[in-house]
Amino acid sequence: MIDKQFDKETFKKSVKDNVKFLYRRKLEEATQEQLFQAVSYTVKDVIIDNWLDTQNAYEAQDPKIVYYMSMEFLMGRALGNNLLNLGAYGEVKEALEELGIDINALEDQEPDPALGNGGLGRLAACFLDSLATLGYSAYGCGIRYRYGMFKQEIRDGYQVEVPDAWLEEGYPFELRRPEYAKEVHFGGYVRVEYDQATGQNKFIHEGYQAVKAIPYDMPIVGYENNVVNTLRIWDAAAIEEFGFDSFDKGDYKKAVEQENLAKDIVNVLYPNDNKMSGKELRLKQQYFFVSASIQAAIEKYKKTHDDIKKLHEKVVFQMNDTHPTMAVAELMRILMDQEGLGWDDAWAVTTKCVAYTNHTIMAEALEKWPIELFSRLLPRVYQIIEEINRRFIIEVQNRYPGNYEKIKKMAIIYDGQVKMAHLAIVAGFSVNGVARLHTEILKNQELKDFYEMMPEKFNNKTNGITQRRFLLHGNQNLAAWITDHIGPDWITDLSQISKLKVYADDEKALQEFMNIKFQNKQRLAKYILEHNGVEVDPHSIFDVQVKRLHEYKRQLLNILHVIYLYNQIKLHPEMEFYPRTFIFGAKASAAYERAKKIIKLINCVADVVNNDSSINGKIKVVFIENYRVSNAEMIFAAADVSEQISTASKEASGTGNMKFMLNGAPTLGTMDGANVEIVEEVGQENAFIFGMSADQIINYENHGGYDPDFIYNTDAEIRQVLMQLINGTFSSDTELFRDIYDSLLNTKNCSRADQYFILGDFRSYAEAQKRVEAAYKDEKKWAKMALLNTACSGKFSSDRTIQEYVDDIWHLDKVTVTKSSEAAEK
Numbered sequence: 020m021i022d023k024q025f026d027k028e029t030f031k032k033s034v035k036d037n038v039k040f041l042y043r044r045k046l047e048e049a050t051q052e053q054l055f056q057a058v059s060y061t062v063k064d065v066i067i068d069n070w071l072d073t074q075n076a077y078e079a080q081d082p083k084i085v086y087y088m089s090m091e092f093l094m095g096r097a098l099g100n101n102l103l104n105l106g107a108y109g110e111v112k113e114a115l116e117e118l119g120i121d122i123n124a125l126e127d128q129e130p131d132p133a134l135g136n137g138g139l140g141r142l143a144a145c146f147l148d149s150l151a152t153l154g155y156s157a158y159g160c161g162i163r164y165r166y167g168m169f170k171q172e173i174r175d176g177y178q179v180e181v182p183d184a185w186l187e188e189g190y191p192f193e194l195r196r197p198e199y200a201k202e203v204h205f206g207g208y209v210r211v212e213y214d215q216a217t218g219q220n221k222f223i224h225e226g227y228q229a230v231k232a233i234p235y236d237m238p239i240v241g242y243e244n245n246v247v248n249t250l251r252i253w254d255a256a257a258i259e260e261f262g263f264d265s266f267d268k269g270d271y272k273k274a275v276e277q278e279n280l281a282k283d284i285v286n287v288l289y290p291n292d293n294k295m296s297g298k299e300l301r302l303k304q305q306y307f308f309v310s311a312s313i314q315a316a317i318e319k320y321k322k323t324h325d326d327i328k329k330l331h332e333k334v335v336f337q338m339n340d341t342h343p344t345m346a347v348a349e350l351m352r353i354l355m356d357q358e359g360l361g362w363d364d365a366w367a368v369t370t371k372c373v374a375y376t377n378h379t380i381m382a383e384a385l386e387k388w389p390i391e392l393f394s395r396l397l398p399r400v401y402q403i404i405e406e407i408n409r410r411f412i413i414e415v416q417n418r419y420p421g422n423y424e425k426i427k428k429m430a431i432i433y434d435g436q437v438k439m440a441h442l443a444i445v446a447g448f449s450v451n452g453v454a455r456l457h458t459e460i461l462k463n464q465e466l467k468d469f470y471e472m473m474p475e476k477f478n479n480k481t482n483g484i485t486q487r488r489f490l491l492h493g494n495q496n497l498a499a500w501i502t503d504h505i506g507p508d509w510i511t512d513l514s515q516i517s518k519l520k521v522y523a524d525d526e527k528a529l530q531e532f533m534n535i536k537f538q539n540k541q542r543l544a545k546y547i548l549e550h551n552g553v554e555v556d557p558h559s560i561f562d563v564q565v566k567r568l569h570e571y572k573r574q575l576l577n578i579l580h581v582i583y584l585y586n587q588i589k590l591h592p593e594m595e596f597y598p599r600t601f602i603f604g605a606k607a608s609a610a611y612e613r614a615k616k617i618i619k620l621i622n623c624v625a626d627v628v629n630n631d632s633s634i635n636g637k638i639k640v641v642f643i644e645n646y647r648v649s650n651a652e653m654i655f656a657a658a659d660v661s662e663q664i665s666t667a668s669k670e671a672s673g674t675g676n677m678k679f680m681l682n683g684a685p686t687l688g689t690m691d692g693a694n695v696e697i698v699e700e701v702g703q704e705n706a707f708i709f710g711m712s713a714d715q716i717i718n719y720e721n722h723g724g725y726d727p728d729f730i731y732n733t734d735a736e737i738r739q740v741l742m743q744l745i746n747g748t749f750s751s752d753t754e755l756f757r758d759i760y761d762s763l764l765n766t767k768n769c770s771r772a773d774q775y776f777i778l779g780d781f782r783s784y785a786e787a788q789k790r791v792e793a794a795y796k797d798e799k800k801w802a803k804m805a806l807l808n809t810a811c812s813g814k815f816s817s818d819r820t821i822q823e824y825v826d827d828i829w830h831l832d833k834v835t836v837t838k839s840s841e842a843a844e845k
């Protein structure tokens with residue numbers, strides 16, 4: 020199969036031809052960028068054959084389809100991943116070598132598609148990979164942001180946001196599909212007309228602004244199974260080409276308005292993670308892609324089915340967080356206003372088609388939209404939500420007669436706002452959390468009222484990650500070593516990786532395992548030297564915290580502890596200390612001032628510590644610029660320690676924690692999110708757990724917080740660290756970090772002193788770090804611990820997660836795709 024697809028000579032000829040046709044150049048004259056494009060087009064040719072075969076198989080077998088609706092898809096680079104999943108990486112690497120091309124350099128030409136913020140978007144990408152690999156029919160539905168999130172540059176230690184023009188050179192792995200364009204309507208008003216024939220009211224939306232949604236399809240290649248699914252992301256355009264025509268008719272202003280609206284909608288991804296920003300444009304984006312996606316799904320369904328009341332037998336919409344919750348009302352609108360169903364029939368279908376995944380319990384992340392904004396922008400959709408709310412309140416009243424407190428807490432519309440989570444729960448047939456602890460907190464705290472009223476909806480789906488990208492591609496040496504020892508089954512069945520456990524006491528195997536880690540550390544050290552100009556020792560402990568910058572993730576705890584260690588070494592130069600490299604990578608939301616200050620602090624500490632010759636290079640601090648999937652793959656492979664130190668109860672799951680584990684890095688973490696399940700799999704003795712529990716934190720919060728000042732006043736070493744924030748140790752501007760200092764204590768400028776319990780957990784963290792050092796010094800013990808982390812990571816494959824979604828929520832049919840003779844002949 021693979022030999023036929025990638026006959027080396029045919030492949031080489033195709034690359035040469037592409038360089039010629041695309042650039043009018045000979046291979047030797049082509050730039051790296053041109054080579055990347057030429058090779059990608061050759062690979063895309065092969066993918067297209069499989070894509071067509073998949074479509075034919077789906078048409079023949081008519082499986083149920085899941086539409087995974089998400090504002091974000093953090094895909095990472097496509098070229099290398101596609102080659103691996105096609106089973107052609109090795110052959111192509113050789114063919115390229117024969118042409119004098121280095122595949123790694125070529126892969127480095129590809130920009131990361133800038134379509135996501137962090138964990139939520141990466142989860143969506145892992146899910147698409149698993150869905151294709153398991154042979155389920157699935158569409159990703161999202162937005163084709165022109166500039167995605169910003170590119171992060173670090174200048175003078177500060178984050179600077181630069182536009183990320185990822186589409187500038189043309190993205191080879193997308194296909195424009197104008198024939199599937201849809202119209203989306205904003206604004207206007209709703210006119211009611213009585214229909215004599217049916218005896219029902221008709222709702223007519225008029226005076227709106229229209230935008231054209233044009234889909235771009237990206238292929239999602241399953242692992243060596245011929246399946247190619249689709250990520251469909253929508254671009255926006257004005258309905259009428261802006262031209263002399265409308266100018267003459269005096270519609271100039273309107274034409275410009277439509278043009279601008281379209282441009283604005285797909286311009287940028289809001290750079291927020293776990294935060295709601297309440298921007299009107301964001302609401303437009305949500306409706307834009309939800310409406311276009313649902314229209315497309317219904318159109319597709321109707322091509323081969325005639326009973327719209329059976330839509331749920333073939334279609335399910337999974338809402339990734341509340342961002343696509345408008346799907347509920349939009350589906351109701353289409354079923355009633357276009358398909359002619361009455362309310363009850365439309366509701367029966369809708370509530371069997373939509374399911375909701377909750378990603379957070381953080382109050383500031385829960386989406387609420389002002390009624391004024393919502394009803395003005397989406398008058399018909401708002402009307403429908405009002406009616407859903409009216410009927411739901413009656414249900415609550417029947418269930419809890421006279422209990423107005425319940426209505427206040429559970430209403431979808433209350434206090435001038437539309438609460439999207441409530442709408443998602445009321446209409447969804449499934450509500451899932453993303454790790455066991457998180458789901459329990461939802462059931463017992465945040466969504467307790469809803470759980471009591473509709474317990475059957477609630478379920479847990481612990482997140483996962485794809486081992487194809489984060490081990491097979493990102494850590495190729497380790498992947499090869501694992502396959503040598505236990506065979507290749509782990510690639511599509513990660514539970515098999517437990518077979519590595521038999522090597523836990525095999526000295527040769529442990530040595531090889533750690534040698535590979537060392538090579539990966541050398542690779543990262545080289546990257547750091549090139550990008551940061553800092554020399555780090557690959558023999559030191561690589562202690563890594565990479566994730567979005569947020570106070571609840573507590574990068575501040577990490578860097579304050581670095582300061583503490585620095586003080587210790589200065590005070591006791593002779594003390595035993597195993598050299599450590601603290602590696603950070605994090606983007607902060609552009610508007611999140613304190614988060615950006617923490618980045619500056621990390622870089623200021625790095626400047627002082629890295630250049631203090633008196634500590635003999637025992638500590639190095641490195642901030643890796645522009646953390647994203649492509650450099651993440653390399654970082655996980657090189658990590659010794661995985662910092663997962665969120666305030667307990669705040670991190671719903673985390674997935675970075677799983678990527679580190681898979682790559683043999685023990686967790687230094689709190690009992691939060693999926694850390695709990697990681698420890699359960701690998702054993703307490705193979706992780707470094709510290710800090711207050713979720714119960715303790717929640718208990719403090721329910722009783723007015725705790726008192727960090729007591730710790731400050733009684734612990735001189737912690738007090739010294741805090742004083743150094745404002746006494747010129749790390750910046751001559753003593754006011755620079757005043758806000759951070761104030762946030763940790765009961766000062767007049769701080770309403771919730773140390774709300775993330777940094778001082779409360781500090782000693783426990785420092786003590787856990789001591790255990791890390793002691794364990795690392797014992798080489799054999801550490802190697803065993805690292806290997807066992809890899810060997811016990813089987814549960815955390817997104818293949819397992821997706822199979823659970825399929826079994827419990829989606830009920831999809833498995834499809835097999837065989838290559839058509841036409842493609843096989845090539």
Ligand SMILES: *Cc1c(COP(=O)(O)O)cnc(C)c1O
Nearest residue numbers: 137138566647648651673674675
């Ligand atoms: C996995 C991943 C994340 C999520 O990391 P957490 O530690 O779970 O917050 C964010 N960004 C990138 C690039 C990732 O690969």
